[in-house]
Amino acid sequence: MMPPSPPGGVRVPFGIPPAQTDAASPADPNGHTVPVASSAGAHPSADHPAKENREVTPEELRAAIDEVLARLDRDLVGLVPVKSRVRDIASLLVVDRLRRAQGLSADPPSLHMSFTGNPGTGKTTVALRMAEILHRLGYSRKGHLVVATRDDLVGQYIGHTAPKTKDVLKRAMGGVLFIDEAYYLYRPENERDYGAEAIEILLQVMEDNRDDLVVILAGYADRMERFFASNPGIKSRIAHHIDFPDYTPDELMQIADLMLEKMMYRFSPAAREAFARYLQRRMRQPHFANARSVRNALDRMRLRQATRLTAQPGTPSREELMMIEAADVLASRVFTTSPTDVEAT
Amino acid sequence: MHLTQGTFSYLPPLSDDEIAAQIRYALDRSWAVSIEYTDDPHPRNVYWEMWGLPMFDLKDPAAVLQELNRCRAEHGDCYIRINAYDRSKGRQTTALSFIVNRPLVEPGFRVERTEFADRQVKYTLHAYATDKPAGQRYGPAGS
Numbered sequence A: 001m002m003p004p005s006p007p008g009g010v011r012v013p014f015g016i017p018p019a020q021t022d023a024a025s026p027a028d029p030n031g032h033t034v035p036v037a038s039s040a041g042a043h044p045s046a047d048h049p050a051k052e053n054r055e056v057t058p059e060e061l062r063a064a065i066d067e068v069l070a071r072l073d074r075d076l077v078g079l080v081p082v083k084s085r086v087r088d089i090a091s092l093l094v095v096d097r098l099r100r101a102q103g104l105s106a107d108p109p110s111l112h113m114s115f116t117g118n119p120g121t122g123k124t125t126v127a128l129r130m131a132e133i134l135h136r137l138g139y140s141r142k143g144h145l146v147v148a149t150r151d152d153l154v155g156q157y158i159g160h161t162a163p164k165t166k167d168v169l170k171r172a173m174g175g176v177l178f179i180d181e182a183y184y185l186y187r188p189e190n191e192r193d194y195g196a197e198a199i200e201i202l203l204q205v206m207e208d209n210r211d212d213l214v215v216i217l218a219g220y221a222d223r224m225e226r227f228f229a230s231n232p233g234i235k236s237r238i239a240h241h242i243d244f245p246d247y248t249p250d251e252l253m254q255i256a257d258l259m260l261e262k263m264m265y266r267f268s269p270a271a272r273e274a275f276a277r278y279l280q281r282r283m284r285q286p287h288f289a290n291a292r293s294v295r296n297a298l299d300r301m302r303l304r305q306a307t308r309l310t311a312q313p314g315t316p317s318r319e320e321l322m323m324i325e326a327a328d329v330l331a332s333r334v335f336t337t338s339p340t341d342v343e344a345t
Numbered sequence B: 001m002h003l004t005q006g007t008f009s010y011l012p013p014l015s016d017d018e019i020a021a022q023i024r025y026a027l028d029r030s031w032a033v034s035i036e037y038t039d040d041p042h043p044r045n046v047y048w049e050m051w052g053l054p055m056f057d058l059k060d061p062a063a064v065l066q067e068l069n070r071c072r073a074e075h076g077d078c079y080i081r082i083n084a085y086d087r088s089k090g091r092q093t094t095a096l097s098f099i100v101n102r103p104l105v106e107p108g109f110r111v112e113r114t115e116f117a118d119r120q121v122k123y124t125l126h127a128y129a130t131d132k133p134a135g136q137r138y139g140p141a142g143s
Ligand SMILES: Nc1ncnc2c1ncn2[C@@H]1O[C@H](COP(=O)(O)OP(=O)(O)O)[C@@H](O)[C@H]1O
Pocket: A075, A076, A077, A078, A079, A117, A118, A119, A120, A121, A122, A123, A124, A125, A126, A255, A258, A291, A292, A295
């Protein structure tokens, strides 16, 4: 059962909010006039004016999310299982909306999720898209993502944790709270650890404020599993588990191409071939972080390209400005060090 | 006597939905919202007690309403107001301030006349409520 909404609680409106434009704070065209809330009975939401009781057609709902799903497809290479799970959840929400429109009542679907996978597999990126989908379907009033880690939630001394956690939760209301490496909240080896207090508050809010925010917990799969095993209360409130697989070398190559394209760079054929060999080596080294390592590698290659171009005489051509050459790739320390070295450069 | 002050002093009390709408207006403009309460109704009393710190970076009024309801639970017999502070460049000022809770019974004020030299009179407003010590002015909490 849904908990009764608190006195004065704001309900999720039954209408499709307009596509979100960046920060949810349009400038006030009139400066400082303060409109007084409209007459009694009208929903006060400025975001979704007066649409709530209108019947929404399946086409409208589809259109509302198809664009987000298409963008997810376009912007993220691979991740087939993740994309299909996101699509499943979106369909569930669409059907829930249609059922409610027909008066078929059921408990609103539970939306808290866990995203498990190694670093750089796209968890944060997908969480952003998920927030957008929830917003478009009216399950999230603002659709913003608040990212938090243990340090944001847990305090240093007695009485410090509760206000810290509550402050983060308040900022996340109306949107999605993304807790990265959630298992660090729980430190069984230290029974005085304040993390337990944060978990307790979190649990309460996940249960009582389901209208107000969606919680996504993220981190390594094995550690998350252990975290859930010792915190069954949290586990039972998570409805959707999505696992993010590591990328294959091919996918990493495609990700590199995509990132370069967005930055208006490209590999020369020799550079591309060198980068494939770079990936093979880099993947075997410690601290390999999938797409994030690709991004970092590309940033360093841009740096080398810039050094090379400024060292050569004359103004570089447009072609030269765009091209990453094999030399920019091969100068990496990955090619000269053994696989056990700590960080690649 | 129904005490009024602040932005919507000319209106009847706002409903919770209307309060939420005003908070949303403030949050949409990135104003920091704070909650204050007092049991000293004098119009020149500008130093109300703070209910927690001002709230920054919120997106949704539900978070403020939650705090307001906690404040009401503890200080339901006080005046409570919501302030929104506009810290954008060149303003640095309270942009919005309105009463969201009041005691059940508001006994009001009497005018005191003090005569002094040459039959001159000084007028003073005296709140009946402040005859009692702070904390006992409007009956038990929540009444
Ligand atoms: N499948 C992908 N296609 C393209 N870029 C990706 C993909 N997965 C991750 N990235 C990029 O890699 C970086 C790290 O991703 P992120 O979502 O922060 O990973 P995580 O949260 O799992 O550590 C981001 O810049 C993101 O845009």
